[in-house]
Amino acid sequence: MEWSALGTQFCLELAFGVLLGLTLIPKAPLGVFFYRLMGTTAFLPLAAAAVLPALYGTSPRADGAVLAAAAGALAFPVVVAPVRARTRFRALAWATACTGVALVLTVREAPEVTGVGALVLGSLSAMATGTVAGVVGLAMVVGHWYLTVPQLPISFLRRLNRIAVVAMIASAVFVALSCVTHADALRDAATPLFSSFGLFFLSARVAVGLALPLLFAWMAAGSLAYENTRSATGILYASTVLVLIGAAVSISLQDTYGIPL
Template sequence: MIGTVAESFFYNLAFGVSFFTFLIPTRSTGAGLMKVMSTISGIALLFGVILHLMYAPTSSIQAILSFAALLSFIFIYVLHTDEKHWSMWLMYALHTLALGFIFIPFYNGDLKAMAQMMTGSLLLGNITFAMVLGHWYLVTPKLSEKPLLQAVMLSWPLLVVKTVLSMFAFFKHADMFKEGTTEGGGYAFNWMMFIMRVGWGYVVIAIMSYFSWRLVKMRSIQSATGILYAQTFFILVGEIISIYFFHSFGALI
């Protein structure tokens, strides 16, 4: 079970971070930031593939799609220049589609699970991406705040969708949260996990995101990055709880 949770988390991180690389203005940042993001995504994907191959053959659909995405990350790392060549957009499309399609076999075509996990993946990736981007302003101090502002603002619709999906799931699995229940990990455990998931994964993220946005607008980038660093911790905890609950008890929270 721990292996499945870890595998799901690494795939989510790889997909989420790499998805938002279209926001990187490489003419201003240089190709270095794209290489950093590709490395983060590639390493996360590599861990996911290793865990997958512990129980599945290399000929599985998930493994083949993973290898295709890994290859695109390698090409981006080696060949990306300060100008976004059409071939790099092709590599972006390749890893985005490959990692996106992995959600289908991984969640057995369950549309609700796919929607919940893909939204969580994008939210996790968005905040991680924004945190790394914030650090890059130390490398290029004159970089416009626009890409970081866009990244922060894109987290808002994702947070709304994810919260709504979790609330629907809560009412669907309401029996897990009734006193005396034997479902899941028991009454106290279920509530503790749910409160941590909502409190840290949604409420704290929403509040911190607002302050990040305000600070970026003021061009207080270092302060905003500090908040994004804390957000990364909270979203990691929230998403790991969500992944654990689904794979352990079949509940999408």
């Protein structure tokens, strides 16, 4: 079995999104078990990105992305420990930054990512994709926490939902910019992106991974306006499935066209 760079990128995107979401709600009184649960959810794909390329891929152990992912994974014991919020925030910020660096170094290896501009756009697109998937999933879990911690301020769930909306809009913008910037390469590909086959997958990426979740985020915001966390959580559950599908389709498109979409 050979591990691919796209597998590494998918793991890094998911880890980046969850870690970023946790970093943005540092003072949420969610308890140690929550951070153990979500910390493990984030650090498992991060650890996979650090270990599997060296064991089953073509990347050397000294590869920059592998080292950055490994450096980020070192924060795991602090994140899941019963420590002060400030200490956990610093550990999460470190892990998020390292994961971001690893993601940039991984995107740099994409076939059509040539030049600084393409690298910046591709990296931002990959980070936005990961943020959508990670933050929506995190928001769904936080929504469940209101069942066990009823006094938990609703502002934390609202914040995550708003962050998800911003990430979805940003991701859509980056996908559009990538299509414009790489129009010639996408048109000259063996299966042109703007052919019926390519447009089917691009439409699935946008509709399933971004447009529908954006609609669901609006619906969740409406529920949260009435402090109805149960309805919002149910909506976020459905949205989590959609954004994960969208992230997977994004990786599939990158496998075909060589750029993050």
